[in-house]
Amino acid sequence: MSAGMEKDLAGESSGLPRHIAVIMDGNGRWARRRGMPRSAGHSAGADSFRRAARYCQKLGIDYLTVYAFSTENWKRPKEEVDSILALLEKYLRQALRDMEKEKIRICIFGDLSPFRPELRRMCQQCMDRSSVYTGAQVNICLNYGGRDEIVRAAEKWAAEGCPPLTEDVFGGYMWGGRIPDPDLLIRPGGEKRISNFLLWQAAYAELYFSDVLWPDFDEAEFDKAIAAYRSRERRYGDVGEGI
Numbered sequence: 001m002s003a004g005m006e007k008d009l010a011g012e013s014s015g016l017p018r019h020i021a022v023i024m025d026g027n028g029r030w031a032r033r034r035g036m037p038r039s040a041g042h043s044a045g046a047d048s049f050r051r052a053a054r055y056c057q058k059l060g061i062d063y064l065t066v067y068a069f070s071t072e073n074w075k076r077p078k079e080e081v082d083s084i085l086a087l088l089e090k091y092l093r094q095a096l097r098d099m100e101k102e103k104i105r106i107c108i109f110g111d112l113s114p115f116r117p118e119l120r121r122m123c124q125q126c127m128d129r130s131s132v133y134t135g136a137q138v139n140i141c142l143n144y145g146g147r148d149e150i151v152r153a154a155e156k157w158a159a160e161g162c163p164p165l166t167e168d169v170f171g172g173y174m175w176g177g178r179i180p181d182p183d184l185l186i187r188p189g190g191e192k193r194i195s196n197f198l199l200w201q202a203a204y205a206e207l208y209f210s211d212v213l214w215p216d217f218d219e220a221e222f223d224k225a226i227a228a229y230r231s232r233e234r235r236y237g238d239v240g241e242g243i
């Protein structure tokens, strides 16, 4: 068993997941159902993300990792990509302004090199300035792909001269370094797939799928997901208690 999994087992005593990951899906359909442009759905999705971050912090969840833009989302029309990036800039500006009040550590996972310098600068500022907060951590996955992350990890490992490998050592090359793996992975929006999210880290995550679209995924929906998580028995390959 890896050190990460031992930590997960120890963290289970509170019954709460220590790390929740969310594929924030369904913004486009949410807008379409209201006869609105997809960008309006992304705006509502951004509001839902702010609400989720605050709620997870209130519950005492240590890590929230959200999928905001995938390496595959570049296939979308340019105006949609631009609207998502504009919302991200808006969020980062607000986060920088409200940082002392919110006290959330913000990390960005993904390759930021294709983004314009101003957006990259704001991402870096958010990460640097919020690194003093040790309570809740929000990881925003941006131009992120699980396979891309694994390939980059292998490249970093090779660049360091191929030091002896274990699962824990290799996991340390991922964007999040040695943070605990997600305990609960939530996908709203009705699809039942992972879409290239956290392929390495989700090895033993409990999966929760919901038909509720992300902009409508409120505190009550989080409560339902956490209740479902608490009802699960995590066995990590061992025999079950009730068997």
Ligand code: IPE
Residues within 6 Å of the ligand: 024, 025, 026, 027, 028, 029, 030, 045, 068, 069, 070, 073, 084, 189
């Ligand atoms: C998720 O919502 C947001 C991103 C992928 C950026 P979608 O835009 O995928 O919404 P649907 O799935 O089309 O409804």
Ligand code: IPE
Residues within 6 Å of the ligand: 023, 024, 025, 026, 067, 068, 069, 070, 073, 191, 193, 195
């Ligand atoms: C996954 O949603 C990516 C994000 C939520 C950022 P998609 O809408 O891109 O996933 P697919 O295309 O339905 O698999």
Ligand code: MG
Residues within 6 Å of the ligand: 025, 026, 027, 189
């Ligand atoms: Mg989608």
